[in-house]
Amino acid sequence: MPKLELLPAVDVRDGQAVRLVHGESGSETSYGSPLEAALAWQSAGAEWLHLVDLDAAFGTGDNRALIAEVAGAMDIKVELSGGIRDDASLEAALATGCRRVNLGTAALETPEWVAKVIAEHGDKIAVGLDVRGTTLRGRGWTRDGGDLYETLARLDAEGCARYVVTDIAKDGTLEGPNLGLLRDVCAVTDRPVVASGGVSSLDDLRAISLLVPEGVEGAIVGKALYAKAFTLEEALKAVAV
Numbered sequence: 001m002p003k004l005e006l007l008p009a010v011d012v013r014d015g016q017a018v019r020l021v022h023g024e025s026g027s028e029t030s031y032g033s034p035l036e037a038a039l040a041w042q043s044a045g046a047e048w049l050h051l052v053d054l055d056a057a058f059g060t061g062d063n064r065a066l067i068a069e070v071a072g073a074m075d076i077k078v079e080l081s082g083g084i085r086d087d088a089s090l091e092a093a094l095a096t097g098c099r100r101v102n103l104g105t106a107a108l109e110t111p112e113w114v115a116k117v118i119a120e121h122g123d124k125i126a127v128g129l130d131v132r133g134t135t136l137r138g139r140g141w142t143r144d145g146g147d148l149y150e151t152l153a154r155l156d157a158e159g160c161a162r163y164v165v166t167d168i169a170k171d172g173t174l175e176g177p178n179l180g181l182l183r184d185v186c187a188v189t190d191r192p193v194v195a196s197g198g199v200s201s202l203d204d205l206r207a208i209s210l211l212v213p214e215g216v217e218g219a220i221v222g223k224a225l226y227a228k229a230f231t232l233e234e235a236l237k238a239v240a241v
């Protein structure tokens with residue numbers, strides 16, 4: 001059985017590494033330099049970095065130069081998201097050398113463009129399915145964007161390679177992941193799923209690991225690492241097989 005991939009998160013707002021609660025603007029806790037955080041996760045043994053431009057996601061500007069600096073400094077694989085919604089932002093994102101990008105809002109608002117870039121870029125494109133209940137949310141998670149399962153079926157048909165599934169109700173809360181949601185998504189798609197939201201303990205990571213045979217490929221870990229609930233070294237050991 002392949003091991004669960006862990007993706008420590010660096011979310012950037014106004015030049016700082018931050019964590020939000022439920023993705024709400026204004027709920028930030030700041031953790032300093034994004035580059036230092038990313039280098040720390042890399043030194044601790046991460047194989048992936050989940051890097052988010054929150055200002056671009058919220059529409060409050062962007063951190064494009066800093067994001068490019070962080071991505072460029074990494075020897076590990078980078079998954080980049082936030083504000084990638086058109087050809088120019090996609091080109092800038094891919095030019096950072098990242099391994100793949102996550103599209104959120106675009107998958108809800110410009111489905112034709114997303115189908116086109118999936119066809120062009122294959123597994124360099126993942127779609128972030130950010131949900132409250134089973135309703136997708138876009139534009140910094142402030143707007144409803146349709147039904148999770150209808151959108152998933154459409155994206156599957158278009159050849160989307162991978163999904164990053166975030167339960168907004170859990171994100172940044174340290175309340176544990178929504179394992180039921182992950183199981184439900186894996187039951188309706190054969191594409192790999194990256195779990196996001198709520199991880200609080202090594203036991204949560206072990207519980208997500210048990211879903212690898214069902215299609216969960218990875219887990220994003222944010223607040224728990226910054227809050228020092230466990231170290232990344234401990235987390236990597238907990239999911240090693």
Ligand SMILES: O=C(O)c1ccccc1N[C@@H]1O[C@H](COP(=O)(O)O)[C@@H](O)[C@H]1O
Nearest residue numbers: 023057081082083102103104105128140
């Ligand atoms: O990660 C967050 O905490 C977050 C909070 C609010 C909005 C977006 C967030 N992150 C990621 O941003 C992309 C979506 O950006 P866009 O809609 O494509 O501009 C997605 O991967 C979210 O998970």
